[in-house]
Amino acid sequence: MRKIFALLCLATFIFTSCSNDDDTDFDTIANTFEVTGTFNTANNFRIEAVVPDNVNVLDSDVALVYVLDPEKSTAQVDVWEPLPRTFFFAPGEFAQFQFNFIFNEAQNIASIDIFLESDDLNALDADITDNQSFRIVVIPSTFAKNSKIDFSDFNTVKRELKLKF
Numbered sequence: 001m002r003k004i005f006a007l008l009c010l011a012t013f014i015f016t017s018c019s020n021d022d023d024t025d026f027d028t029i030a031n032t033f034e035v036t037g038t039f040n041t042a043n044n045f046r047i048e049a050v051v052p053d054n055v056n057v058l059d060s061d062v063a064l065v066y067v068l069d070p071e072k073s074t075a076q077v078d079v080w081e082p083l084p085r086t087f088f089f090a091p092g093e094f095a096q097f098q099f100n101f102i103f104n105e106a107q108n109i110a111s112i113d114i115f116l117e118s119d120d121l122n123a124l125d126a127d128i129t130d131n132q133s134f135r136i137v138v139i140p141s142t143f144a145k146n147s148k149i150d151f152s153d154f155n156t157v158k159r160e161l162k163l164k165f
Contacts, residue, residue, distance in 0.1 A: 030139040031055040039116040039129040049112040049136055057110040061138050063101040065112060068133040080135055083114070087128060093119055095128050112136050 033055065037047035051057050066080035073079045086096040095118040103110045114134055118124055 036133045045116040047114045051110040064137040
């Protein structure tokens, strides 16, 4: 009887300790949405992307923002580049998309302030300022902190977080 009990204990230990689900995260829920806008003097070269009501955001969450690259995208494939994204022109001239993640806990409102900086904002061509599309991904901070994902590659983020569009 002791041998059977010992074998059952050993078998239980072996089968419960061999679980291989440590690398799979089943409870991380990331949310994504898109916004398109034009940067000009009327909006102070800023776009405010308010997080939709159906996206639950906590103060500790992390936002990732990607801009659609029309030059690298094709009819079959969209290419998203992470912000900040910098463009260099003639010597010393530049433009850069950046963002701030804003969370107002009192009002329970989250937004992304996307802004364009440059040495001369009014001299920028329309292909930099007009109809820019941004994809925003909001992920729980524990996932972002503990993850080995390359967040600069949108397709990797999409695959790892199982995002659907």
